[in-house]
Amino acid sequence: MFGYEFMREAFIASTFIAITAGLVGVFVVSRNMSFLSHTLSEIGFAGASFGILIGISPLAGMILFTLISSIAVGSLSTESSRREASISAISSLFIGLGILFLSLSSESSSYATNILFGSIVGISAKEVHQLMILAIFVILIFIIFYKPLSFDSFDHIGAQAAGLKTRLLSITFLVTLALSVSIGAQIVGSLLVFVLLTLPAATAKYIVHSVPKMIIVSVGLSLIGVWLGLYLAFITNWPVTFFISTFEVIAYFLGLSYKNWRLNH
């Protein structure tokens, strides 16, 4: 399968996507932001169609929209109850805009399908390079802020009490989340990128009990998911996203069963 250039590109891109999503996912789950990551994916769709409409790349459009909206959400409120409402309001607006932009642009509907559902053939060598640079940037941010971000994500109240700058950490996190959504959507599609941003980390939460171990398990499950998905998509010609989401969902339920089994033994 690596005889084809597009498969090599897709493999490299997916590897970086899986590492970023698996890492960021641990913090998405611990900060209870699964809903936001889902919404950012939808906003990413609007951004990509905006990019097509005005003639910049879909990735640049996605980054623009997800960054603006994640910072807007972060500034509107850090209170979770109000945040949910803010997210709904912002996402409604952006999805509407996405549909408008797409209908105004001259691109065919298959292009929209690619943005929404992902594709392994759609990615060029240049896009892979952009994606790698963004992924490395996200990973670096996490290495630099690892300790305070862990404290704030796993014990927000304790971090506040210890005098950490939690608001700054929250904005930093939202920026990296926006970038991760934009990166991930290139292969998995904007509609299902949140699968990689939530399920592997949620599974990890059920089987290990420290932050570093959660990151290892989460990144591992993401990697297995995308590699297996690429391989199966290649031999069956079925959509890659189907295999990735099926694998991650099965892993999630196995993790949940393992936790329940441990509780009873």
Place this chain on the structure above:
Amino acid sequence: MIKAENLSKRFGNQLVFENLNFQINDGDFISLVGPNGSGKTTLVKIIIGLEKSSSGTIKTSGQTIGYVPQFRNIDSDYPLSIEQFIRLNLKVTLNPEKRRQNNNLINTILQRTGLTEIKDRPLGLVSGGEKQKAYLAQALLNDPKTLILDESTASLDVEVKTQLMDLVQELNQKYHLTVIFITHDYDLTKKYTKRALLFKNKTIEPIDVQKVSKDMFEMEG
């Protein structure tokens, strides 16, 4: 020593308290009592530097203060073990010697708080009393000279309350830790503390706990 002089706090037009004057000496074990909404937590936030006072001064002589907040978001799915939860408050270091010191510190604190045997259990699955001990242990990590407990005993049953307070008393007596205990619990106040600061009519007054009747305490606190 913590000393407040003419300390006042307003949120906009809303006066929380005014002209607080009090002193808490090193090694004191005092309670801070008063009705809900009287400004206890606001005062604590000013003491630890999370809020600014509107006027007046508070001096803490630059000491480290450990604060155990009233509420935590720990549900039964919370993934971290007790030890990993406590470790969240550690500073990051790549120096092997510092890492060794950190490990020793964690072990000492686990021992002092009686958590060594259950350190690997997920925090989400342990009892309310054990959770409170873990919160306490996390706050002890920075080697504070003063410890502020915000209603830490509120949701515990009597036996567990006593266990936790015995532990706090031991820390106070053995390690000369100053303790500020925010509470509504008359029995615990009377048993463990000599002095209390009572929030009343937007200001604070020192009371002798032993001389205050339970009725009066409950009416006012």
